[in-house]
Amino acid sequence: MSNSPVTHTDHTAAPHSLESLVSDWSTDQEVFKKVQWGKAMMWIFLLSDTFIFSCFLTAYMTVRASTVVAWPNPSEVFALTLFGESIPLILIAIMTFVLISSSGTMAMAVNFAYRRNRKATGLLMLATAALGAMFVGMQAFEWTKLIQEGVRPWGNPWGAPQFGASFFMITGFHGFHVTCGVIYLTTIAIRVLNGVYERNGKYEVVEIAGLYWHFVDLVWVFIFAFFYLW
């Protein structure tokens, strides 16, 4: 009868005030007020993923800092010869720009989703997925090239044997995330274009997919800095 939620009394506190923090966390039922359930859960998942990737990067830091053999120079290892000139790290730079572009198109898709623009949302998501697929393709090329040059998880021609293990583990796990993201985004894009969310009004699904995709880009920022540039 009178079980209307008492938990909603504190909506008055400004969302960025410490008062809202305390009242949100001290209520019985829902901590994340005005946040859709799926979105809160995606954030929690991304938090756990942050820990996984951080463990990989920390492991990489540990082996790199403790080896007494010179670490292979990524600038040379990932150089490509284009137009008769060897350009350092060029493939990785292109991959970085592709992934950032995809993050931009995804942000646009989320924006159009909240404007209830079905077609623009769906097409921008498909564009994002296509850029993601392009990224995975370039990564496959990079792996092939390195394997042909003799890089293995237990050794490589240029120096510290831990290089291969770190490389395959970190970029492999990231590439796996991108691949999953491409499938995820394509699925949601098709549902958007079919008008599923127009009917049930749950356009936040697009924002949640966007969170995942931006996270994949975010992880790449750290991999790019620590693995390729360091």
Added chain:
Amino acid sequence: MDKAASAMQLDDDPDANAGQQHPIGVYLKVWGYLFILSAFSYMVDYFGFEGLLRWSLIIIFMLLKAGLIVSVFMHMVWERLSLIYAILVPPLCLAVLVGLMALESDYTFWTRIVFAGNETPLIEGH
């Protein structure tokens, strides 16, 4: 029933759904910044900066990019403080892990130098 009612209330709440609707210009601007910052980080490698300069530039550009992505693309600046803290505070534990492993790897490195000596194949490449 109670749950459904409150969920509906949430859906009808105008700023529950419209809460993350922001002008496109903000996204385009951030997108542009991300391109510029990525170009800068690539330049660090291209021009071959070394030592402290290299590391600080890499870290600065990395943190700026990460901040822009999380705050604007992932809408973190517009979320409630309870969510922001729930997501951004736990990763601070990782700083402890990194610190511990940095100490540990330093110890391993010097142990290898001291005990492996010069005649092991480990450092033959030098």
